[in-house]
Amino acid sequence: MPATATYTSSGYWYDEGRVGAVDVLNLFRRYRAADERMQRRSRESMQMGDNDLRAMRFLLQSWAKGRPPVARELAELLRISTASVTALIDRLVRAGHVVREANPEDRRSVVLRTTEHGDACVRGTLDRMHHEMMAAAERLDPSERAVVARFLREMTEAVDRGAAEDAPEPRGGERSPAGA
Amino acid sequence: MPATATYTSSGYWYDEGRVGAVDVLNLFRRYRAADERMQRRSRESMQMGDNDLRAMRFLLQSWAKGRPPVARELAELLRISTASVTALIDRLVRAGHVVREANPEDRRSVVLRTTEHGDACVRGTLDRMHHEMMAAAERLDPSERAVVARFLREMTEAVDRGAAEDAPEPRGGERSPAGA
DNA sequence: GGCTTTAGCTAGCTTGTCTAGTAATGAGCA
DNA sequence: TGCTCATTACTAGACAAGCTAGCTAAAGCC
Known part of the structure; x- marks a missing residue:
């Protein structure tokens, strides 16, 4: 990332004026990695696939x-x-x-x-995280939420479009009512 | 979602003035679902685990x-x-x-x-999507990118924090050099 | 030169998926 | 009502991808 890094209580922070498109994608990738770590730990801690x-x-x-x-x-x-x-x-x-x-x-x-x-077992792992994520979303002001929402929708569409073309009906297609 | 839904060329669209924190999390979840769909299709289309x-x-x-x-x-x-x-x-x-x-x-x-x-096989599936995602990120103006970047960092931290506490050395710990 | 560590392979086992086939129930029709 | 077909869940047996234990060859360190 090109931005000048400074350190805050919540981890690395980058000069917001210089965030490039590549940086955004990298942050996405990083989130996914964190999410995978979390899932793996959940599975291991409760001995579950x-x-x-x-x-x-x-x-x-x-x-x-x-x-x-x-x-x-x-x-x-x-x-x-x-x-x-x-x-x-x-x-x-x-x-x-x-x-x-x-x-x-x-x-x-x-x-x-x-x-x-079982209820307590699963909730215990996930509720805290969900709470933290909700808090992050609530820290955004309304206009910021709108920006994030729009971007998330576009990314979702990008992923769906990107994947839709090279796997034409892999096995019976979507089984859900909402379909493709 | 509480917002009044209208329809545009790119799918459902919600009045941006009313996006709530829950909506943002739902969109995030939806993105993740799309991402999983994509990965599954990639795997299936190239017969790979x-x-x-x-x-x-x-x-x-x-x-x-x-x-x-x-x-x-x-x-x-x-x-x-x-x-x-x-x-x-x-x-x-x-x-x-x-x-x-x-x-x-x-x-x-x-x-x-x-x-x-192998190179062509994997690139073919992923490059297009990456290109679409990059395009979406580039459509954001600098201040919007800053908002999204901050949000993604906070979500990543939320996931890391949420998962860090309930899995203390699950099974022999990390196998990497930093491990036990 | 010896001892320990590292990189990758083999053998045998476990787990989670699959397909094929079965029994019981539900649903449509004469 | 009775017949036929579809659906739901289960059992049995096979396969795929991970694991541990143990091996050889090479590298690293006294």
Whole structure:
């Protein structure tokens, strides 16, 4: 980065007048690296695979929305087979994070209830971080938030566009209702 | 999101005067989801695992910097054992993406040269997206870039801080020289 | 020259995914 | 109502990619 670096309480700081486009992209990359570190540590600290953790987060979200989650939804979310979901749920049940329950609305399916233990386990790792991120977003004033929001939308589109062309319907395409 | 939604050529658009902190975090999450989609598609389109793709990118970067990469560095980057790196390189060699070469500076080690085919394969997928992202970053004026940069730094710190506390030396700690 | 460390490989194991096939239930139709 | 097809979850068996342990060859250090 070309900017003159000075040091503040919150880490390195760069003269804001000189931030280049490349710097912004580098910061993005750096964020992603931090995010990956965080995820890896979460997984290791609670002895869980990537998909297992994502599944737990999905289950918590679903219950929070008042929509009891079933196994099939995990297969869609994680893009794994229903057989793999069965194995995944077995693991979560064995670890005491989840219990299977009968679904009164469709007796073929299985509702996945998170245990208090599993709930606390996942929340403990993620809530603090979420809180910190929220605080960062709240420190922005309204016009700054608008700038960030616009940029994030453009980056999202850039990523979607960039990837859309060389993988035409990789395997059944998007399964979600919102689609491509 | 609370804002009044209107529709533009580039998708949904929200009244910029009303973007809340939650909205920013949602957009951030959405970006991350797009990024994951992209990576998955890359992997699928070139029949490659996650680590294999990351390894290829690292190799390209190393050569670009004029610093021939060796196998050990992949073990550090990907945090996998040297045995797994051997297997990973075997896969890349079998796919024709990489060739092993003798290292004149240390005859124990193996320099990994990317083939023209592997080079084109990986670049083709990533360069376009990188170009689009750069364009988005360049559309920002200097003061906007400063805002985005500050936000990204704060998010990175939030993630690092949030994850740092609950994973004290999870399993033998870091394998890197700084470790236990 | 010996001893230790480092780089990479081999062998055998574990884990998480896959495909194929099955049983039970739901949904549509004559 | 009974028949047929679709859907949900499960079991069994195979495969892929990681791991640990142990090996050889080269480098580094007294």
